Amino acid sequence: MKRQRANTRRAGKRRPRNAATTRTAILTSARHAFARAGYDGAGVRDIAQGAGVTAMLVNRYFGSKEQLFAEVVAEIMTRPIILTDQTLRSPRGGDRMARALVGLTTAGGAPLDGFQILCRSAASRRAAEIAREQIEAHYHKALTAALPGAHAAERAALLLAIVAGVQIMRQMIGLSALATCPPAVLTGILEPVFQQLWSGQVASPRRGQPNTA
Secondary structure, three states, X not given: OHHHHHHHHHHHOOOOOOHHHHHHHHHHHHHHHHHHHHHHHOOHHHHHHHHOOOHHHHHXXXXXXXXXXXXXXXXXXXXXXXXXXXXXXXXXXXXXXXXXXXXXXXXXXXXXHHHHHHHHHOOOHHHHHXXXXXXXXXXXXXXXXXXXXXXXXXXXXXHHHHHHHHHHHHHHOOOHHHHXXXXXXXXXXXXXXXXXXXXXXXXXXXXXXXXOO
């Protein structure tokens, strides 16, 4: 009888939660929620339900929705698709960026989660601040370090702006001239633009005009 009660007590005990697995499940659920509804539209309870945990546990692991959003964005930026190590080390990195961008934004293809998260969260002032902090700490910092010549930070920012603009107009809005443009044609147009910004061979301002680079 004692052995039976002992077995019953052991059977009733919950197995200990794996912290790493739980953390990953919450981040994955949050990534999908933010991509679908943006920062303001994604609730902690919905994220918790998607991860199979409670909202209290989400807050225990991440502190707040702000911190969870920051970690989701940071995690995405640790696995870049356009700004790969090969691209950052290449003297023709601009060409490589252009080709990767065109390949990622094919007509009918779903925009990447990270891009959807940033676009759908930009209306939130706090989310925009977090996004800026993470972009500057990851993409912009890495790209600035890779660019030769003067005004590297400004040129890096312009490259990122063009990438975002093409993604919006070609994939999310579907501007016909971009959405239906043959990839080879679009790549041929973008490569010299990207490579000029990459190499730093930009035109000097005319005398008497301010250098806005």
